[in-house]
Amino acid sequence: MAVGERPLLSNRASSEISNDRDLAEEDALLTGQRTSKSTARSWKLWREIGLFVWAVIATAVVIVLAVLYQKHQDSRDHTALPSGKRNLIFMVSDGMGPTSLSLTRSFNQFRNGSPWSEQLVIDQHLIGQSRTRSSSSLITDSAAGATAFSCARKSYNGAISVTPDHEPCGTVLEAAKRAGYMTGLVVTTRITDATPACFASHVNMRSEEDRIAEQMVGDYPLGRVVDLMLGGGRCHFLPNTTEDSCRSDNKDIVAMAKENGYNYISSRSDFDALKSGAAVNLPILGLFAQTDIPYEIDRRNEEDIYPSLDEMALTALSALSKATEKSDKGFFLMIEGSRIDHAGHHNDPAAQVHEVLAYDKAFASVLQFLENDSTEGIMVSTSDHETGGLAAARQLHDSYPEYLWYPGPLANASHSAERLTQEYQKFLSTSPSEDAIVVHVQEAFSSGLGIKDASEDEINNIVKNPNSAQYGFSDAISRRSQTGWSTHGHSAADVNIYSSDPKTAFALVGNHENTEVGDFLRDYLDVDVESVTKELKEKGVDLMVEGVNGTRVGWMGPMPMEGQRLDGQNHLATYGGDFRRRGLRHGEGCGCGM
Numbered sequence: 033m034a035v036g037e038r039p040l041l042s043n044r045a046s047s048e049i050s051n052d053r054d055l056a057e058e059d060a061l062l063t064g065q066r067t068s069k070s071t072a073r074s075w076k077l078w079r080e081i082g083l084f085v086w087a088v089i090a091t092a093v094v095i096v097l098a099v100l101y102q103k104h105q106d107s108r109d110h111t112a113l114p115s116g117k118r119n120l121i122f123m124v125s126d127g128m129g130p131t132s133l134s135l136t137r138s139f140n141q142f143r144n145g146s147p148w149s150e151q152l153v154i155d156q157h158l159i160g161q162s163r164t165r166s167s168s169s170l171i172t173d174s175a176a177g178a179t180a181f182s183c184a185r186k187s188y189n190g191a192i193s194v195t196p197d198h199e200p201c202g203t204v205l206e207a208a209k210r211a212g213y214m215t216g217l218v219v220t221t222r223i224t225d226a227t228p229a230c231f232a233s234h235v236n237m238r239s240e241e242d243r244i245a246e247q248m249v250g251d252y253p254l255g256r257v258v259d260l261m262l263g264g265g266r267c268h269f270l271p272n273t274t275e276d277s278c279r280s281d282n283k284d285i286v287a288m289a290k291e292n293g294y295n296y297i298s299s300r301s302d303f304d305a306l307k308s309g310a311a312v313n314l315p316i317l318g319l320f321a322q323t324d325i326p327y328e329i330d331r332r333n334e335e336d337i338y339p340s341l342d343e344m345a346l347t348a349l350s351a352l353s354k355a356t357e358k359s360d361k362g363f364f365l366m367i368e369g370s371r372i373d374h375a376g377h378h379n380d381p382a383a384q385v386h387e388v389l390a391y392d393k394a395f396a397s398v399l400q401f402l403e404n405d406s407t408e409g410i411m412v413s414t415s416d417h418e419t420g421g422l423a424a425a426r427q428l429h430d431s432y433p434e435y436l437w438y439p440g441p442l443a444n445a446s447h448s449a450e451r452l453t454q455e456y457q458k459f460l461s462t463s464p465s466e467d468a469i470v471v472h473v474q475e476a477f478s479s480g481l482g483i484k485d486a487s488e489d490e491i492n493n494i495v496k497n498p499n500s501a502q503y504g505f506s507d508a509i510s511r512r513s514q515t516g517w518s519t520h521g522h523s524a525a526d527v528n529i530y531s532s533d534p535k536t537a538f539a540l541v542g543n544h545e546n547t548e549v550g551d552f553l554r555d556y557l558d559v560d561v562e563s564v565t566k567e568l569k570e571k572g573v574d575l576m577v578e579g580v581n582g583t584r585v586g587w588m589g590p591m592p593m594e595g596q597r598l599d600g601q602n603h604l605a606t607y608g609g610d611f612r613r614r615g616l617r618h619g620e621g622c623g624c625g626m
Contacts, residue, residue: 121410122413123394123530125368132388135422137155152392154391162526164526164527172522173226179192181204182230185201204550206561213557213559214359216259216352219368241268246285253575256293268285271284281578295317326451327386328389345367369387412530412537413531452505457498
């Protein structure tokens with residue numbers, strides 16, 4: 033071996049040393065005496081035990097996190113939806129945007145003398161927001177908005193459950209009926225208005241309310257699909273030979289409904305005879321007003337004439353629950369607070385807050401029903417759009433605005449601007465003197481709106497422009513409450529989504545397209561909408577119906593003309609029937625014997 037080189041294993045202990053150590057350890061085992069190695073071995077043992085325990089704990093944590101994550105994923109999965117009998121209540125607050133809630137909440141706190149923390153019932157069930165654009169505009173109308181709910185499809189403004197290529201799309205209500213569910217519609221406008229129409233009819237233009245009435249009682253490819261309808265709009269069901277009709281023809285749709293099995297009621301006494309649903313014989317058609325049921329601010333003083341939204345909702349819930357008591361299927365019910373939208377169109381803040389409060393009351397009743405009912409169920413609520421561009425603020429002068437909004441003036445109002453205008457028009461029909469007209473307008477401001485300081489300009493504006501009186505009354509109370517409006521139409525604002533069960537409705541938590549609301553309705557009921565669409569297309573291929581002036585058109589009515597405004601009547605004046613009353617088709621009159 034060369035000088036300076038060391039053996040390859042020279043760094044290891046010699047075999048003699050190893051043997052001596054092994055012998056010492058054997059002696060220690062026999063004598064019980066510890067060797068110098070015992071401490072090191074003990075530390076190594078405890079270190080290994082510690083590592084093992086740490087590994088076990090870490091594994092357990094990972095497992096727990098995995099389970100929690102899976103549960104979270106399951107809550108997002110449609111398989112988490114109920115598999116047995118169930119009820120679905122879909123509520124639509126037509127035209128109600130987030131500011132409607134702010135306005136009404138502050139009004140209610142002021143009126144009740146309650147603390148700032150007091151909320152509306154609906155406030156406590158907010159889960160998300162919906163984006164509302166249609167296929168034809170960033171600002172939707174109710175027809176396209178409701179089509180997104182009923183068909184889960186985007187379509188053009190004016191479309192009643194038809195797609196942009198003018199094909200019918202099956203609705204969740206129609207699919208529910210095909211699957212064995214009972215179905216119902218409750219509204220405070222005409223039952224033929226856009227939102228309810230989208231669940232049980234298909235027309236190319238929402239203004240075709242006569243045709244919608246026919247389809248809703250079963251005169252279309254699917255036959256009768258609605259078991260319960262409560263609302264207004266009687267004029268579209270009566271032949272034009274009768275005084276209260278607004279039809280363009282002499283078809284008797286009430287008679288048609290009776291032939292299809294419907295029990296028909298039309299008065300407050302008829303409604304009271306239903307005994308809150310206990311005495312309902314389905315199917316039933318209840319039409320309690322010639323056109324729209326009056327605003328709640330007016331209706332509440334006429335309870336012997338018109339049922340409220342809450343009363344109709346409770347009656348429908350009771351009747352449908354009773355009818356499905358022995359069935360393995362539940363029911364689907366759509367409830368619409370319809371005239372929140374009209375108050376926005378009219379820019380009437382006093383009418384607005386009472387419509388929202390009426391909706392909130394019905395909302396609370398639905399929650400109570402679900403809590404007490406033995407069948408599993410859920411309520412989902414949203415709006416089709418916001419109306420009026422409402423702001424709880426208004427700049428009245430060129431100077432920097434005050435940060436103020438006053439609910440007091442709204443609390444002083446006892447009538448809507450609509451009702452004051454109706455009474456004014458009726459008064460003018462008696463050909464009064466100009467002085468008498470001035471006195472009447474002053475009294476309308478004072479007794480109807482609680483405005484004691486109406487200016488000369490405000491009075492003269494209504495005296496000289498009776499056709500715009502409704503705007504004059506609305507503007508006066510809006511200015512005094514410093515309520516702002518940006519339009520008499522709709523806006524593109526996102527709208528809120530609410531639910532009785534945010535866990536089951538987890539798919540709607542957050543910000544969504546309005547079509548996703550329609551997806552949820554379909555998935556919750558587990559119904560086949562596509563098969564209904566197929567059936568509609570197959571049965572409607574060669575189906576023709578009577579059109580204008582005796583012409584024949586497809587069963588969904590005429591196509592909209594190029595450049596035609598599709599979103600129906602403008603709601604800027606009191607509804608007087610439909611587009612025919614206003615002569616919007618070919619310049620003709622209504623042709624309905626009026």
